[in-house]
Amino acid sequence: MSNVSLYSVAYTLSSVLLGALAHLFPAPIHGWLISGTVVTALAAVIFAAILLLASMLNTILLIWYERKLLGRFMDRRGAMHVGYAGLLQNFADGLKLFRKDTVRPGQADPLGFWLSPTAYMVTSLVIFGLLPISTGWNGGSLPLTLLLALVIFSFAPLFIFLGAWASNNKYSLIGGMRSAAQMIAYEVPILLAVVAVVVLAGTFDLNTIVLEQRNYWFWAPLFLALIVFLTGMLAEMERIPFDLPEAEAELVEGWNTEYGGMLFAFFMLADYLRALVGSILVVLLFLGGWTLPSYVPAALTSFPLAGIVWFMVKTYLVFGLFVWVRASLPRIRTDQLLRLGWMRMVPLALLSVLLAALVVLSHCLPLIGCVPSMGG
């Protein structure tokens, strides 16, 4: 499992492809084609393509998963007819959206209007590429991956606001404004919760953070931080109960009111991609990433691709939690969100930073006991 990495797969694929292609050409081109640079370049492209495919497939699956889960929460079945249990329904929906004409309102600003969905999508994809899914599946190991991911994650309201402003529609604009206002409420608690994790792990590198959880997953000492992070992520993804910018009851469709067809599909996909990324972050930071506790029988952790499988299971469970919240809670108001963010989440997050510091200093875990090797 650990010696098969995504990049090595891409590299092998690339060299095989180029090797086969090179046979068709005479010497100079042949040599150039199988040179290291070209093979590496193609490998990078293949790598990116695999990432793109994986992210899109997962996103669409996630939509299906949410529809089914939400159905059960509401005592109904969700999509049923296209594919097995409606599995292909979203592909059909996507196909329909992609075939539609994209209409730009006459008074809308073309640059902002086209740019915003694209940027929204691209930034979401970039975060997905940054996050390690398993030991083999790793887009890149920078020392500050976590910070980079969070920074890109918080770009979104910017693009939402851009698109909303460019649409030249009052509902879009209100939605965009709300999105920007909402950001003030959740960014600080999220970062503070992450600080708690970082204090415990001693690094910003996601790979190391996961490895640091080999003895205990971070949610145990940092339960408060987990709650704050989950809530903040809900707001970050703009999902119910924090979907103020969309608020279809008041704002038509919020900031994407004017977007239709393919652009709407872009927003939709990016929304769920962000939900996926948010769930992945929760799994990485608090739930031990692709690792399982040591008391789990080895048979469950040693089959090929076990890391990815367990990671995905955890991610989907976390997303299930978000769906559960969506099925239960009503949307709250902006002032309530701000109050929640500043008066509840920030103190809780600060408290969990304190807890993390205590754990590191005392090498002790509440409820679990003292382990000398504990803490970053």
Next chain:
Amino acid sequence: MSATPEESPGREEKPFLWVTRPLATAAKQFVKSLWRPSTVVYPFERLEDPKFRGEVAVASGKPIGVGEIWDNYRGVHALNINTCISCNLCAFSCPDVCIEMVTVPGGDPKHPKKCPQIDYGKCSFCGFCSDACPEGCLSMTTRYELSVHKREEMVYSPARMFEVYKSKLPMNPIRVERPANEDQILLDPPICIGCNACSRDCPTQCITMLDIAKPTAKPGEKLPKRIWKEPVINDSDCVRCGTCISVCPKDCLFWGTRQ
């Protein structure tokens, strides 16, 4: 002014409950519907299917009481072509004029067998036709699925309704009783010319033309030009369809009570 929600006793702000209670409710619902949500996957299972009721609904602990279609449901008509006597009563009684009597095989050239054909584009499912049918061969069933692709498919030919009959669906058992002292067909003898039209067209063949004595003409009197026969109606067989009245060229048959 009444108390605002915050002030009223049961609803003071409990932020923790405010979040956890809905979560618990949703979780309960989720667990309940994990095995089987309430949704009936309609084209594949129907509430009234014995299989659905017996194995699915009851097995999952929620027998659905409303599932059975009421016996008195007025759905698609079933027509037993074999017992239809082509009396036309159904077509007469239809308030929406959606019944057309069409020829079906089985009659003789003189008496073509005609059975109702119903246009469900017009039918209001009032059930008058099945009430009127003297033979009980036109009846309404519990079939409620009437969607079709084309307008023409909404017209149910007698053969099609015969298929419905053969599917042995539960039929609407409620039928308006005929009043005991129903009017009969009466004859105004002096006008009758003995033409045999009523006897010929009576669907139940309950009219017999009997010979009557030809009166001897008094001097100067001109005997009417007629056949010296008169219809005699077997009242117990008469279904009161009125065919005889409508075919009578002299309007000498009428509804009434024999004194």
